Structures are given as structure tokens and as C-alpha cells.
Amino acid sequence: MAGQPQDDCLFCKIVAGEVPATIVRETETTVAFQDINPQAPTHVLVIPRVHYPDAASLAAAAPEVAADVLREAGQVAAAHDTQSYRIVFNTGSGAGQTVFHAHAHVLAGRGLQWPPG
Template sequence: MAGQPQADCLFCKIAAGEVPADVVRETATTVAFRDINPQAPTHVLVIPRVHHPDAASLAAAEPQVLADLLTEAGNVAADEKVDRTGYRVIFNTGSGAGQTVFHAHAHVLGGRGLNWPPG
């Protein structure tokens, strides 16, 4: 069920402290940790503690938690000192877009030039 922790979800386990991660920030509603396969010098994932499969589902069910997630993405950028040089916040939705863990999450990328379009 959306919103409830899922026993087979890696990010639910990280949020619960059951799986180790390099956590850089935590709030009552979010957890931010370094990506294990960074695509930029700064690559941090910000996840909600509640389980929703993607950002759109999270927005529809719990818009305040999505707002908290975006606020934390900005805080991560400031902590990592990429807020003034530029950073990107990315939500991948669906396997065709590169989503591999089906728990809503934002990628915060920075620390190098980020050309558009990516790829």
C-alpha cells in the first residue's frame, strides 16, 4: 500500500535504518544520502520516509511531503556548496526514464558543468 513501508523496498529499508547509507541529512519526513554510483561530484538522493512509487504518486497523495523533499534538495545543495554554482534536481519516473528503485526520490547533482540535454 502506498504510504506504508514496503518490506522489499531498498529505500524503505534505508529510511528505517535497516540498510546502511552515507546519510547527509535527515528530517522527520525525508532522508538524504550519497548515491553509490555518483554521476557528478555531488550526487545525493533525497527520499521521503513514506513509500510512494514515484514523484507524481507522492505529489497526488502527500503534497506536503513532496514540498519537504524539494526543500531538503535545496538544503543539500547548500550543504554541498553547489547552490551558487548550480545544481540539478531530477526525478526519474518509470524504467524507461532510468528509475531503478520504485520509491519516489530526487537526485541532487552538482559540482561540474551539467549540459542539457543530459546523456
């Protein structure tokens, strides 16, 4: 059920403290941690504590938590002393989503030209 922890979800396990992660920030509604396969010098994931499979379903069901994720992404960037950063939400395996728990990638610390790749 959406919103509830999922037994087979890696990010739900990180929220519960069952799987270790390098946590950089925590709030009542979010957890931010270092990506284990960084694509930029700063690559932090910001996740909601509640489980929704992607950003759109999170925003539809819990818009205040979606806003918290975005606010925390900005706080992560500020904590890394960067003015230029990218926030990326991948939705679906075709877009590169590998963990189906809504999450924002905060990327900074190198040139991030558009389009990515």
C-alpha cells in the same frame, strides 16, 4: 499500500536503518544520502520517509512531503556550497528509475549541460 513501508523496497530499508547508507541530512519527513553510483561530484538522493512509487504519486497523495523533498534538495545543495545544481526525478524503468520509491537526485559539481547524456 502506498504510504506504508514496503518489505521489498531498498529505500524503505534505508529509512528503517536496516540497510546502511551515507546519510547527509535527515528531517521528520525526509532522508538524504550519497548515491552509491555517483554521476557528478555531488550526487545525493533525497527520499521521503513514506513510500510512494514515484514523484507524481507522492505529490498527489502527500503534497506537503513532496515539498519537503524539494526543500531538502535545496538544503543539500547549500550544504555542498553550490549555487548551480540539478534536481532529477526519474519515473519508470524507461526513464532510468531502478528503485520504485520516490526520490530526487541532487547533482552538482560539474558542468550539467542540457540535454543530459
